[in-house]
Amino acid sequence: MSNKGRTLIRMGLLGLTCGIILCAGPASARFRQAQVTIGQGPSSVVCTNGPSFNLRATDGHISVPDGNSIYMWTFAEVGGPFQVPSPVLCVDEGATVTVNLTNELAEPVSIIFPGHVGVNTTGGTPGLFTAEAPPAGSVTYSFVASEPGTYLYESGTEPRKQIEMGLHGALIVRPSLGANYAYNDAATEFDPGREYLMLLHDIDHNLHQAVEWGEPYDYTTTRDYYWTINGRAFPDTLAPNSVAWLPAQPYSALLVVEPYDATTNPLPILLRYLNAGLQNHPFHLHGNYTRIIAQDGRLLRGSGSEDTSYQSFTQTIGSGQTYDVFMRWTDVDGWATQSTPIPVDIPDLTNLFFHNAMTTWSGEVPLGEQGDVPVGVTVHNICGEYYLIAHSHALNEIQNFDEGMGGMTTFLRVDPPGGCMPVP
Template sequence: MQPSGFKSLRLGIVLLLALSVGGLSLGAQTGAQRVAAATAPAIGLACTYGPTFTVDAKTGIITISDGNTVFMWSYSVGGQPFQYPGPVLCVNQGDTVTVIFHNTLSEDSSIIFPGQTNVLANGAPAQPQFDGTGKATSLTNVAPANGGSMTYSFVASNPGTYLYQSGTNPEKQARMGLSGALIVRPTSGANFAYNRADSRFTPEEEFLVFLTEIDPYQHSAAEQNLPFDLTTYHVHYWLLNGRTFPDTIADNFATRLPSQPYGSLARIHPYDATAHPYPGLARYINAGSEEYSHHPHGHNGVVIGRDGQPVAGPAGQDMSFEKYAINIGPGQTWDVLMQWYDAENYSMANPIPVTVPDISNMTTGMFYSGSPYLGVKGTLPPGTSSLNQCGEYYIISHNHALFQLDAWGMTMAGQITYLRIDPPLPNNCP
């Protein structure tokens, strides 16, 4: 429904803002982000490196692209400002990982590390906690409310993609935002997902797809310290790396999103047998509470790992599978190779086998270059603006439960991002 041009105009303005922070012109930043941004790429996985981490649970505010703000709880790097989601913890296989956890919240909290074994809490085996009647109160040892601490440690034995989250009242605390990603790199190297030759990827093309959801009434109740009836739980916001579209495609550590540091634009080059032989890697994590079905256009992902395990048979057989719907369950992680082939090599010299309509006979999108060809910019209708820089392709990737692209009534504002395909190097792209 397009009763007027206002909505798309508004989106265009937001997008211009989003892209105007591109490149490395990061501008003024605060605390943790300045530290991380100094080493993190503008696009792609933005690691906080360990293996010893200090993590605070604290409160903060995020912005949604419908203009709303939401009160959150999240994990942040120790002593640094609030961020959501929690920092991407990157370690190497075999590391002894230590997470010193400080809880500034007004109730007991904790961190669980699903997929890790022999986790210690203050040096003793971590255990579920029970009240006096024998009823479980937390999935692991807690840091007491209002400034308590707990130190968790484990050996990162198996490479892969993992989730960490609150184990204390997770139906409240995890949904309030206490979750983050843990990446364990294999001994084979940082350009492999697992210790398998067929899990090799292009390190510059490693991306996080961290999926969460928000019932704004639950968050409002927590902010006002009021009870919340979980039977009324009803999600209105769906987030990708802690943002909603079009904020999702802004760079990592974009200045105007001070508490939402992680972008999700994927930027790659086409397959080339010599210059670019290996695929990219998308690390999917579902930290929400229902299944999400994510649909990358333009390629089938090759699912090579789930929940920190390569998809392989008992004798090492490859049991990976191609998917155009990455349907990931709550709490699951999937490792998905991604590659785009310029299958038809269309160009000015090898034109598409159809007459391109006159520009007055088509509606153009703001990422369209004006030309069908990779690396070519063409003419656009008068009065239209394009965010296309160098004839690069933009191919969407989104949740296919399409109502989850909505932000409480505003369409095209949820779990959406784009795959940006640049022309082969050397090119004219900034």
């Protein structure tokens, strides 16, 4: 057996140790196969560029993979469509950020900007944390984006209801050093084509139904959750940005990496984790460690400016927290598509992930389905790429209404050196 083969088995066992539960349940219902198109289209973060934004608090529905639809609130762009999560607001360090909020909902709403000081408000009515926009009213917030990093912006009005309903989003402040740096430190340069949003959320289905129907909700009752990344539950997380069949959920959560090479691919990918939910989520990628470089919009440095970033496998993203995470695929076995391809041997069916007219070697036990190759499946992978699961390690969160796999799950796609060039 080659080293690569042994590595794959090790990765498979790694998946097995934390994913054995995923193998249970009827395989036929586990994936909505027809709509997932892996490996096509971009999945990097999509910025709505500022520094001035016109947002409206509004409502609509999102789709989840079990066929349900969920009533949500969001901050959509004025003149733009309803979308979950709210737009990713991107600004440059030092800019004066202005957010004009109009309220299309039937109760007061507001926005707070954790991690930023000196937020001024104009108009609106006084609220507990900040000025609010009354129904059909508006309010304006402004502040200087003095600290680069990754932040949430979210409702400051009855947060346990409004943030959960969807009144939250990501705010990225790019450092003066340049947009391909996470912070004002030369060590934080990343691959600008590989910058990913990982906005985690938990959705209590019963709360959303009660709000939609105008009924009271008892927060002490047992809660019934969907868990999402970027507003999508797996396998929808894999689809590219802005697919037509998810009109209200434009953001992909597919992570793509190429093997590290000191000359041709020296830079890490950047994952911007944010937790807009009420629960903490222990999240990890499989197959390689990540490095935590910043938390809550602050670069990890000691009192003497020493680098205090740290390697992590599973990182708990606490409610309301953000983390900036670097990841390199250190390909110790020197994988090359032609000379040492993966898989060396065609894996058995339990290690294949079926979708569209192809199968995908997942590299892992949990992602397989047992059974015959579906009719019409003729292709294995696209270009020698392979896939590793990335998910909440709270395994109850990787299902859609008791149907696994689902929920807070995505894939890390490892492309061949040089990128994924589809096999004709």
